[in-house]
Amino acid sequence: MKSLLFSRFLLLLPWVLIVIIVLDIDSSRAPLPALAPRGGSRPAAARAPPSRRPEAALPTIYAITPTYSRPVQKAELTRLANTFRQVARLHWILVEDAAARSELVSRFVAGAGLPCTHLHVPTPRRYKRPGLPRATEQRNAGLAWLRQRHQHLPLPQPGVLFFADDDNTYSLELFQEMRTTRKVSVWPVGLVGGRRYERPVVENGKVVGWYTGWRADRPFAIDMAGFAVSLQVILSHPKAVFKRRGSQPGMQESDFLKQITTVEELEPKANNCTKVLVWHTRTEKVNLANEPKYHLDTVNIEI
Ligand code: UDP
Numbered sequence: 001m002k003s004l005l006f007s008r009f010l011l012l013l014p015w016v017l018i019v020i021i022v023l024d025i026d027s028s029r030a031p032l033p034a035l036a037p038r039g040g041s042r043p044a045a046a047r048a049p050p051s052r053r054p055e056a057a058l059p060t061i062y063a064i065t066p067t068y069s070r071p072v073q074k075a076e077l078t079r080l081a082n083t084f085r086q087v088a089r090l091h092w093i094l095v096e097d098a099a100a101r102s103e104l105v106s107r108f109v110a111g112a113g114l115p116c117t118h119l120h121v122p123t124p125r126r127y128k129r130p131g132l133p134r135a136t137e138q139r140n141a142g143l144a145w146l147r148q149r150h151q152h153l154p155l156p157q158p159g160v161l162f163f164a165d166d167d168n169t170y171s172l173e174l175f176q177e178m179r180t181t182r183k184v185s186v187w188p189v190g191l192v193g194g195r196r197y198e199r200p201v202v203e204n205g206k207v208v209g210w211y212t213g214w215r216a217d218r219p220f221a222i223d224m225a226g227f228a229v230s231l232q233v234i235l236s237h238p239k240a241v242f243k244r245r246g247s248q249p250g251m252q253e254s255d256f257l258k259q260i261t262t263v264e265e266l267e268p269k270a271n272n273c274t275k276v277l278v279w280h281t282r283t284e285k286v287n288l289a290n291e292p293k294y295h296l297d298t299v300n301i302e303i
């Protein structure tokens with residue numbers, strides 16, 4: 001009797017195992033939550049097919065970030081990646097201010113867990129002076145890459161570009177707002193221009209002026225973090241770039257926007273420019289007063 005039961009059990013065992021395996025495969029195909037981390041880190045088997053992915057229809061957000069070597073660089077990039085990783089269809093264009101790609105940033109990009117293009121271009125020495133605009137060459141390198149990538153496509157995929165400095169603070173809501181940019185969209189920026197915030201002044205859904213504490217006479221009195229441009233506009237104005245020549249300090253944004261749009265055309269975001277969703281935070285210079293002149297530790301640690 002016992003041996004009969006045992007042989008029955010042995011017969012059934014493979015079938016039970018098959019059922020368990022099938023159930024397990026099925027549960028791993030469950031739809032993904034909207035804000036789940038995306039990008040390179042998720043195994044291919046767990047991804048829904050592109051047609052079923054709700055994010056497939058979304059315009060890609062291209063974030064151009066100039067960055068340069070300093071003690072806080074990796075900390076800044078880590079904060080930024082932690083934000084960007086939560087945004088669907090975001091492509092990070094990281095441009096190093098350097099003659100070559102650094103090992104630190106290359107390693108960082110490889111483990112960042114989001115789609116990323118790593119470029120580099122050095123700022124000429126004569127432009128590395130206080131009072132001169134920063135990161136002009138790096139933003140232009142990002143623009144050139146974007147244009148080159150879409151050059152041969154008759155109908156470029158929908159996309160939105162914005163300039164994301166590595167030390168600012170970005171809310172996730174900002175990305176929802178900029179995603180619907182048709183040409184050029186604008187919004188307030190916190191902690192900038194010597195005020196709590198600066199913002200475009202909006203009347204009847206149109207930008208009619210600027211609330212700013214500094215040079216209100218600028219045609220577009222706005223910070224780099226305060227606008228986004230559709231990919232279509234970037235491609236249809238192939239010569240629009242950030243200029244060194246003739247550009248006064250603090251006029252970079254205005255000079256660039258003048259080449260691609262008019263104030264009347266601007267699309268106000270963030271509840272008619274009444275909400276701050278990005279902050280022009282600046283990291284204080286670190287105190288390395290006690291750092292030894294020569295390497296004293298027994299290990300070499302990247303910070
Ligand atoms: N940056 C750069 N090279 C430099 C100085 C700055 O690539 O020599 C980058 C920096 O990492 C940041 C952006 O340019 O992403 C703006 O620089 P910063 O934050 O110093 O400017 P501010 O906050 O004064 O506008």
Ligand code: MN
Pocket residue numbers: 165167168280281282
């Ligand atoms: Mn900054």
